[in-house]
Amino acid sequence: MGELAAFIILALVTLIPAVVVVTSKNIVRSALSLIPTFLGVTGIYILLSAEFVAGIQVLIYAGAITVLILFVIMLTEGGTGVRVRQVNEQVPLGATAAVWLGFLAGHGRGAAGVQRRDHRDRVPHRLRRGVRGHQPGAAGLADRRDDHRETGGLIIR
Amino acid sequence: MTVGLTHYLVLSTLLFCLGLFGVLTRRNVVAILMGIELMLNAANINLVAFNRYIAPGAVAGQTFALVIITLAACEAAVGLALVMAAYRTLETIHVDEIDVMKW
Numbered sequence: 001m002g003e004l005a006a007f008i009i010l011a012l013v014t015l016i017p018a019v020v021v022v023t024s025k026n027i028v029r030s031a032l033s034l035i036p037t038f039l040g041v042t043g044i045y046i047l048l049s050a051e052f053v054a055g056i057q058v059l060i061y062a063g064a065i066t067v068l069i070l071f072v073i074m075l076t077e078g079g080t081g082v083r084v085r086q087v088n089e090q091v092p093l094g095a096t097a098a099v100w101l102g103f104l105a106g107h108g109r110g111a112a113g114v115q116r117r118d119h120r121d122r123v124p125h126r127l128r129r130g131v132r133g134h135q136p137g138a139a140g141l142a143d144r145r146d147d148h149r150e151t152g153g154l155i156i157r
Numbered sequence: 158m159t160v161g162l163t164h165y166l167v168l169s170t171l172l173f174c175l176g177l178f179g180v181l182t183r184r185n186v187v188a189i190l191m192g193i194e195l196m197l198n199a200a201n202i203n204l205v206a207f208n209r210y211i212a213p214g215a216v217a218g219q220t221f222a223l224v225i226i227t228l229a230a231c232e233a234a235v236g237l238a239l240v241m242a243a244y245r246t247l248e249t250i251h252v253d254e255i256d257v258m259k260w
Contacts, residue, residue: 001158003159003160004158004159007164011164011168014168014172015168015171015172018172018176019175021179021195022175022176022179022182022183022188022191027185027187027188030188030191034191034194037195037198041198041201041202044165044168044202044205045202048165048206048208048209049209050209050219053201053205053219053222053223053226056223057201057226060229060230061198061229065229068233068234068237069187069190069233071237072237072240072241073187075241076240076244076250085184086184086188087182087183088182088183088252088253090181090182093181094177094180094181094182095178095182097177097178098174098178098181099174101170101173101174102171102174105170
């Protein structure tokens with residue numbers, strides 16, 4: 001239960017500043033919002049017991065890349081860029097692409113899944129069951145595949 | 158209810174979609190690079206989560222994540238240097254105004 005609460009808090013710490021990063025009109029604000037996003041991802045790594053990756057993430061992303069981005073903003077834009085239009089004409093197209101990608105990943109019905117189903121249909125029945133009939137280990141393999149399926153729709157079936 | 162692989166994959170998908178939205182809709186080159194960083198972070202979450210839940214004894218996923226972090230740092234340095242060079246010659250960093258190679 002505590003792990004789930006920590007995950008939810010870290011996911012919110014990651015996702016809410018990420019929304020600010022992609023939607024803010026002030027380019028400095030969106031660069032500074034990268035920092036909590038990276039720190040939230042660091043917490044996710046610690047939850048996944050990958051502490052070394054978490055340390056490298058803090059050093060490189062939250063330290064180096066953010067400072068580099070801030071330097072380039074200050075050297076080029078000459079300000080925060082709030083008076084300039086920050087988005088192009090592709091906002092509906094970009095939103096559609098992002099939502100479509102999320103839908104596709106959530107359902108796991110990508111091109112790979114379609115190809116695999118076609119391939120399975122094309123294999124003759126006698127080859128699918130094996131030449132000798134029942135083979136040891138085949139049941140275990142099927143069980144493992146079912147386990148992969150149960151992990152969610154995100155894995156391409 | 159415990160945290161499973163699906164939770165991390167959902168988080169990673171949402172982060173990737175946000176980064177894709179940023180890449181497709183922003184005019185500023187620096188903002189596009191920020192979107193790319195978000196997408197690389199989403200891929201890293203995927204790799205580390207699969208390492209933790211599918212192959213807990215191996216460290217291959219974490220190694221891949223470290224390689225991607227290094228590549229992201231190099232890409233940010235080179236990309237931002239290109240932005241500086243483009244700003245010096247063209248006086249703008251908006252991608253729809255940089256059209257000198259268009260017919």
